[in-house]
Amino acid sequence: MKRLVVLLLVAGLVGCSSGDGGEVADPTTETTAGAGGDPGDCTVVDAAISPEKIDLVTDLAETFNASPEARDGGMCWFIAPHRKSSGAAARALYLGWDEAAEGPLPVLWSPAASTWGQVVNRRLTEGGETPFVPDDFERFMLTPLVIAMPEPMATALGYPANPVGWDQILELARAQAGWADFGHPEFGPFRLGKTNPNFSTSGLAALIAQTYAATGKTTDLTAEDLADAGVIQYATDVESAVVHYGDTTLTFLNNLYRADQRGNALNYVSAVAVEEKSVLDYNAGNPDGILEPGEEPRPPRVPLVAIYPEEGTLFSDNPLFVLTADWVDEDEAEGARRFVEFVGRPENQERVLEFGFRPANPDVAVGAPIVAANGVDPSQPTTLLDVPGPEVMLELLDRWETQRKRARVMLVIDVSGSMGDPADAANPSGPTRLDLAKQAAVEAIELFAEDDEIALRMFSNDIDGDGLVGDADPEGDVQFEELVGYGRVGDNAELVRSRIRDLRPLYGTPLYGVTQSSYDAALESFDPTRINAVVLLTDGVNDDGDTSDDRQQLDELLANLESGAEGQLSRPVRVFTIAYSADAAADSLSRIAASSSAASYESTDPASILQVLTAVISNF
Template sequence: MAGRGPGPRPRCAGVGAPAGRQRPPVVGPARGAARLAGGDPVTRRRPATRLTVRVALVATLLAGLAAACGGNGKGRASGGLDDVPKGCEAVDMAVSPEKVTLLTDLARSFNDSDAAKKGGCSVVRVQKVSSGVGMQLLANGWPDAQANGPRPVVWSPASSAWGAILNQKRRDKNQSDLAPPSKAFMRTPLVIAMPRPMAQALGWPDTPIGYADILSLAQNPNGWGAKGHPEWGPFKLGKTNPNFSTSALSATIAQYYAATQKTSGLSLEDLGQPQVDAFARGVESSVVHYGDITLTFLNNLYRSDRRGASLTYVSAVAVEEKSVIDYNSGNPDGILDPGEVPRKPRVPLVAVYPKEGTLFSDNPFIVLDAPWVSARQKQAARAFEAFVKQPENQRRVLKFGFRPGNPQVRVGAPIDRANGVDANQPQNVLDVPEPPVLVRILDLWAQQRKAARVQLVIDVSGSMGEPAGGGGETKLDLAKRAATSALNDFKDDDQVGLRVFTTGIRTTEPSDYLDLVPIGRIGDNRGQIDAAIQSLEPQHGTPLYTVAQASYDALRQSFDPTRINAVVLLTDGKNEDDRNPDVNNLLTRLRNSNEGESTRPVRIFTIGYGKDADLGVLRRIAEATNAAAYDASDPTSINQVFTAVISNF
């Protein structure tokens, strides 16, 4: 969507996680954070125009809706925000999700060490906040600590680029910098992860591969047939939203460098060149869908691999090197539940280090120059930074699949070819552009991203008229407000329609759903959809399976290969249609028509709304179409959830 700026996203609990898997609680801000079905809260993003519109709405949710996943509904990451003993200083850290387990572990060790007692007692507490969300919260002064978690003393996004963007946004408002220069304590490069046979078809490992090769294959009408594999269909790229995801931000920067054939000095003038714009749009045209976290793609790919279909889901995913190691170990989300035994994929991934160059996620340790940070807290934060950089702790960093920031610790296993990665790569490292260029890249992405074709499907059954909380509003009232707000997250060229469903909504067939606004250009029908949403009233039962299948079929029949084709289905209940009671039949039909993804992939993103929603079934419906399910069991979180869902387009 045009204008999507960093905004919140529901947390990713089940975002595409293999069915039945639950992630352990994770410390992260945001109390009533929305969650992906499966148990974890979620979050998301947005650029300039919308950024402004969404920030107030989403700031509350953002923090908690971090990327990886928590499970307690309060957005607290494992290790949690422990109580601080009397007389001790709390040193709160906001860290990107992929390293929350590692830093929670290190914080506990530090808190038990003598180093934490020097200069007075201090306690480091870790909370999970995705990089883009943390940037936006800090840009706005970290509002509402009760909802977003305590204001951090230390901020560690995945990349120092986020600190540069934060400072630039504050400078644009004549405010002082919050993120001083800082050093990395561990690193991991951006790679293009590809199933090994696909990489080999492009010449890997002997022939360097880059974004120009991706663009060429993406624009070839024969797709993988041009490489002798028509059975793989068109080239499909998995990429998240650069307003919140570091891997997507790095990939987008690298695309611009590839288009200009530069490795440094990317300028605003470069971004404005027509050939650069065409290159960026060409790469984006191959995207399967977006989203707030790479785990969606990796978990969906892992599920496809178990069914023997990994070569037709996605051709490549922009991720960090560490994620390739996790995936190949049989742990695509990087978190092992107690007693869980990882199963290696049938088809492993390999890390392609783009020949044009790539960027490192340098994981800076930023002690904030913020008015709420005391001198004593800064001293304690520096003590923890020194502790983390000690050789024995840097070896723990390596064990987690990151490259140590301390040069005294050599890079070794698991960063090796046995795990699909290469410690001797990358050969070409790109410079991080200047802050104004970074901000402009995010603005341009909103215009260049792949357009969407989305059917909004909203439950108007009788239970939607139930109270949503103590404020006197109903669940439908809150859903109407959230859906209306979400319309601003689409760019004018996106195509959106509105369908409502309940049993007996009309006397003629189809009797269980009604198209209030047909799918059309939202720049032309936004007001019409808004008015239709405001007129909704609760009615009868919930024909969930019927409307899911009908909406899916309709989009497949009118499929547009130049767009992301998807259904967003919100319901607060279970299937109540006696004429269509068989969920297994629905799932089989969805899976069979979607398997292979070589022709007309349509995804159903589901929202389980309220405590009575059948989250298990909704997750299975989403997974059958390689999408994601979102948990809004707390009706007051529906704004955040809608924000997270729309991040996929």
């Protein structure tokens, strides 16, 4: 329960029912100004917009700001969108929006799903405050939660002729021989991708949908339902097939795409709960939905098929809330209402299709790219699930903590000399990087479940203190020390915390060698019933005293991780990396994570390390 409370506090996610278009409910998401231009003397209408639609809304805001609709007599309005993930915005709204940290107070708020509004109002009411998210709002666009499956696997299940849903996912998860039990041994074990419901709206929508499927209901999910032994077993068995969790569906899609490009699409993950929009992006060769300059989308070799669960699903409805908070004056609200009316116009609603969403305006037809040729079905879904009430939602999340797949994680922390540098260069007498990392790591242990297993390593050169590093040490340079061996968090959390507190900065950063040895150690004690992972935190680049073989070391490491992560008989150990500070080798770390089909995280500002660690641990 502690874990849940902390996660809720950090991520601000309590009960949102819909998917998120790959939105990262990342507490580190920066608030960045959207539409540029000079507002002049116009009334500025600040808008907090969830990341998956910030580009579209920014574009529409620019058009609006230059249009006659933004003017009325001597009045004019200027819409200023700011990127803000749904969970972070919700939390800021109900805890008290700090403009210095969160950006301007929003007049208009568009999270991924309208349930966020209920969450904020409920929290405000609990705190004795007046709710300010209106019940009456316009939807911007829609996308349903689907189960994305590589086409050959969907075909093997007989989809679409045979309906497929969570019951089939359960059968696959329970199958002792995996896909072999379904006549396809070549697909290997069944592997499910689901995000953490405390962080990701897609993850929460999937949890709700799978729970409804377990009950056979489509509405009125109750706490009694959740306590039913059959429902609990259903959930536990589905979770047992999970590859890992995480804060965003993009991790799965990016890893799947990389595997696909290597011809291994069928061995990474068999099914992923994502939004329909993400299937379109993936099949277009743009798995993260963002085209960087120079990036050219290349369709995958094996496309995904969007399966609309037979038992029903939920929509992400992207509401446009004109807040009734006391900081919103009537002039600002009028500007927001004008913009809402503007984006609902057919010509603007047609644009949401370009981004893979379904228009909310029913006068605009659902057309390309939402067509069968792209792996989706515009005539689906046909069953909509009811959003459970807040109490049931909390109970659902609470129970998920006991039902989710357990993890076996080795924490590997860099104690090189540079970790002793000030975290803030402008404050030389302030805390060091290591000080902040230790403090965050000690707190983050709380985020593991008691039945998770963790181990702790520190790494640097010359751990043995003989003053010799690399090949100069005739007895071999000692590059790491195992401070705590694997053990239940419930049993050794205090010991791990104590060892972390004792860490001191030492010498160099033998990054590649230690990553390899840590991976090997995790592989040696691989537990197939758990998520097996290494979490690597470093602020530097590989520095083992010999730069001549750095490239070779990295290539060998990447090849080992890749071969371990793929194949039917693989024993996947995921290496999640944290590039800590701007000095870290972010690119190498990203490649290391990708090679093990994990995810890399960046904490370029050391002050954000707790938030980053929280996001990393959301994978377990």
